[in-house]
Amino acid sequence: MDDESFQGIKDKSPFIAWIHNISLNQQKYMKSKFSNIDFGHDVRYIIFIYDNPNCSQDDLVDMFCQSKGNIAKILKKFEDEGYIKREVNPNNRRKYMLNTTDKGSRLVPEYRRISKEWEKEVGISDKDEELKKRIAEIAYNGMRLVED
Numbered sequence: 414m415d416d417e418s419f420q421g422i423k424d425k426s427p428f429i430a431w432i433h434n435i436s437l438n439q440q441k442y443m444k445s446k447f448s449n450i451d452f453g454h455d456v457r458y459i460i461f462i463y464d465n466p467n468c469s470q471d472d473l474v475d476m477f478c479q480s481k482g483n484i485a486k487i488l489k490k491f492e493d494e495g496y497i498k499r500e501v502n503p504n505n506r507r508k509y510m511l512n513t514t515d516k517g518s519r520l521v522p523e524y525r526r527i528s529k530e531w532e533k534e535v536g537i538s539d540k541d542e543e544l545k546k547r548i549a550e551i552a553y554n555g556m557r558l559v560e561d
Contacts, residue, residue: 432548439531446527455487456524459496459513463521467510469502478556496520 436454444451452459458473465472473484488511491497496517499509513521532538 435535438535439528442531443524443527447524455491456520458484458487459491459517460521460524462497462511463513463518466512467502469508469511471508473511478559491517 440453443456444453457477461473461476462468470481470484470488473479473488474481477484488497488499492499495514498512498514500512502508502510
């Protein structure tokens with residue numbers, strides 16, 4: 414794409430399109446580094462479980478605005494592949510607590526390390542903390558805006 418035609422696209426594209434573009438290109442990069450696995454955006458569920466031990470399926474539904482059925486299907490896949498485990502919650506026997514297995518716990522730091530490499534390559538630095546906080550705030554506001 415030449416610079417002149419790109420400028421027209423750049424000037425007319427909505428902000429959210431650029432966010433989507435960044436996300437997709439980061440996922441392509443990660444896929445190239447983890448050639449033996451292809452989680453796409455679903456890796457975010459393993460990372461969330463890793464960061465929030467004993468979380469529930471409902472926590473994932475709330476955080477990622479996905480249906481219970483969709484989350485259940487993805488969790489089943491990750492459980493079958495040995496990345497997460499479900500244990501009955503002793504305080505509510507109808508719910509499960511989610512945790513990463515050793516395999517899942519090894520994956521997350523490696524995924525984060527490579528993701529940091531990508532950030533550095535595309536020009537995201539520690540100086541961008543305010544921007545990151547602002548984007549997280551926008552995401553949170555968006556979740557609140559569409560709450561049931």
